[in-house]
Amino acid sequence: MAGSETRRQLILEAMVRVVGRQGYKATSVADVIVEADVSRTTFYKHFEDKHECFLAAYDMVTERVLDEVVANCNGQQTWLERVRIGLTTIVEMFALDPQLARTAIVEVAAAGADARQRHWNAITKFTEFLEDGEELTGGRELPDNIALMAAGAVSGLIFDELLTGRAERLPQLLPDLLFALLVPYIGPGAATEEMRRAAAG
Amino acid sequence: MERAGVGDRWRPPRGRHRLPPEVVARSQRERLLEAAVRVVAERGYGAMTIGDLTKEAGVSRTTFYELYEDKEACFLAAYDNAVETLVRRVIKAYESKADWPDRAAAGLAALLETLAAEPALARLSLVDVGRAGPAAQRRYRAAIQRLTPLFEDGRDFAPGGRGLPANTSRMAIGGVTGLISDELVAGRAEQLPGLLSDVLFATLVPYIGPDAAAREVERLTR
Numbered sequence: 001m002a003g004s005e006t007r008r009q010l011i012l013e014a015m016v017r018v019v020g021r022q023g024y025k026a027t028s029v030a031d032v033i034v035e036a037d038v039s040r041t042t043f044y045k046h047f048e049d050k051h052e053c054f055l056a057a058y059d060m061v062t063e064r065v066l067d068e069v070v071a072n073c074n075g076q077q078t079w080l081e082r083v084r085i086g087l088t089t090i091v092e093m094f095a096l097d098p099q100l101a102r103t104a105i106v107e108v109a110a111a112g113a114d115a116r117q118r119h120w121n122a123i124t125k126f127t128e129f130l131e132d133g134e135e136l137t138g139g140r141e142l143p144d145n146i147a148l149m150a151a152g153a154v155s156g157l158i159f160d161e162l163l164t165g166r167a168e169r170l171p172q173l174l175p176d177l178l179f180a181l182l183v184p185y186i187g188p189g190a191a192t193e194e195m196r197r198a199a200a201g
Numbered sequence: 202m203e204r205a206g207v208g209d210r211w212r213p214p215r216g217r218h219r220l221p222p223e224v225v226a227r228s229q230r231e232r233l234l235e236a237a238v239r240v241v242a243e244r245g246y247g248a249m250t251i252g253d254l255t256k257e258a259g260v261s262r263t264t265f266y267e268l269y270e271d272k273e274a275c276f277l278a279a280y281d282n283a284v285e286t287l288v289r290r291v292i293k294a295y296e297s298k299a300d301w302p303d304r305a306a307a308g309l310a311a312l313l314e315t316l317a318a319e320p321a322l323a324r325l326s327l328v329d330v331g332r333a334g335p336a337a338q339r340r341y342r343a344a345i346q347r348l349t350p351l352f353e354d355g356r357d358f359a360p361g362g363r364g365l366p367a368n369t370s371r372m373a374i375g376g377v378t379g380l381i382s383d384e385l386v387a388g389r390a391e392q393l394p395g396l397l398s399d400v401l402f403a404t405l406v407p408y409i410g411p412d413a414a415a416r417e418v419e420r421l422t423r
Contacts, residue, residue: 025334109331109338112247113386116328120383140411143399148383149376150403156375157368160342163335176366180376184403187410192364 008046010036015057020099024054024110054111055118061104062122065093069126079132083181084198086129087154091170091177094158098167105155106162120148127151130181146184153180175199230268230278232258237279242321246276246332276333277340283322284344290315295351301358305404306397306421308351309377313393313400316381320390327382345378346371355408362408369407376403398422 014036018027029050033043047053069086094101108119127147143149154177161170175195183191236257240249251272255265269275295308316323330341352370356362366372377400384393398418405414 023335025332106338110334112245112332113328116331116382116386120379120386123379140415142411143402145380145396145399146403149380149399151376152379152383153372153376153403156379157372159375160371163338163342173368176368176372179366179369180372180407183407184411187412188359188361188365188407189410191407192361192366195366 004045007036007038007042011038011043011046011053012057012060015053016061016103017099019054019057019107020102023102024107029053051111051115055115058103058108058111058115058118061100062118062125065090065104066122066125068093069129073129080182080194082129084178084194086126087178087181088174090126091158091174094162095168095170098162101158101167101170102162105159109159123151123155124148130185142184150181150184226268229258229260229264233260233265233268233275234279234282237275238283238321238325241276241279241329242324246329249276251275273333273336277337280325280330280333280337280340280344283326284340284347287312287315287322287326288344288347291348291351301354302405302409302417302421304354305351306401306417308348309400309404310394310397312348313381313397316385317391317393320385323385323390323393327378328385345374348374352404355405359408365407373404373407 011032014032015027018031018035022031027050029040029043032050032053033040036043043053047056069089072089073082073085094104104122108115127150130147130150157173157177157180158170161167161173175198178198179191179195182194186194233254236254237249240253240257244253249272251262251265254272254275255262265275269278291308291312294311295304298304298307316327326344327341330337349370352373356365356369359365380396380400380403381393384390384396401421402414402418405417409417
């Protein structure tokens with residue numbers, strides 16, 4: 001018999017898959033317990049309702065992506081390298097697991113204001129990767145929200161592609177996404193150069 | 202735009218009158234669309250019922266169903282209406298200037314000011330649309346893509362514009378609208394105009410680079 005923590009985990013995984021497949025709005029607690037193969041009582045022992053369960057599943061997903069990014073960037077010395085590897089990690093995870101991607105980027109917008117708040121908190125965490133870019137700007141003052149907008153540009157384009165069901169095409173967008181992340185710091189000339197290198201490599 | 206104004210709106214006289222039926226239907230439709238904007242702002246899309254809409258608009262349930270199939274159809278119509286108003290104002294401001302950076306500044310200022318002045322419309326257009334299902338989400342993407350010229354015209358303005366990535370303007374729009382939605386979710390609609398220099402910088406920078414963007418922001422927001 002699975003332990004309580006394991007069952008909670010099963011429910012969260014099931015939530016990610018069901019929402020990724022049929023969307024948040026069309027997902028019911030009944031769908032999730034069938035997918036997780038747990039009883040209704042077990043579900044309500046761990047979560048108040050579908051919404052609370054979704055928020056926990058969302059946190060799990062963003063943590064997983066962030067851990068992967070941090071692990072892959074470990075030991076990478078330059079800021080440019082870290083941004084490129086971090087972005088590649090995210091895009092490849094999404095392409096391999098479109099249900100996870102849809103939950104993380106698209107469906108979170110359907111789950112209400114507090115879910116969106118969490119989405120922006122997650123984006124803010126990822127942008128900590130960008131903040132060091134200010135060192136490359138030669139003392140130039142950039143707007144406060146620049147990292148957040150650069151990350152918003154990336155998540156907006158990914159959102160578009162997922163909405164039209166093209167998760168597997170995401171890796172082709174890597175050069176463009178890299179350009180958007182770099183351009184506020186290093187300008188269009190150098191960002192285009194990096195984009196070409198990424199496309200070639 | 203809270204509650205004032207709508208109660209004062211002209212309504213067809215009650216009882217028997219000679220107004221053509223299409224005039225009556227139009228007025229009822231407009232009242233329902235305005236009601237949807239207000240109810241969504243107060244309660245959110247999820248909690249909104251058809252009863253809320255008919256009560257707020259002062260129309261019968263029968264009338265509602267003559268005009269719209271369900272709550273979602275009414276919401277989508279209200280959404281299209283709200284976006285139309287917003288986009289028209291932005292494009293008008295944009296076209297009132299000559300050079301692209303000046304045009305972008307005018308367009309973005311109109312966008313931020315309209316959203317700040319009408320938080321109900323802002324919430325409907327940028328936040329609650331996500332809750333109303335896939336049809337609404339696709340409409341949302343289509344609507345914000347209408348702002349593309351404001352960004353994409355930078356390609357002709359910038360010396361190396363042709364060599365920039367194909368998705369440059371789509372991504373710039375995502376950054377700007379993302380930041381705006383974030384402010385709206387946090388309940389800071391009235392502070393949106395204060396973001397003009399940030400969103401203008403983000404709009405200009407992919408085309409003209411950080412130095413020129415900073416100079417233009419300085420010149421245009423002084």
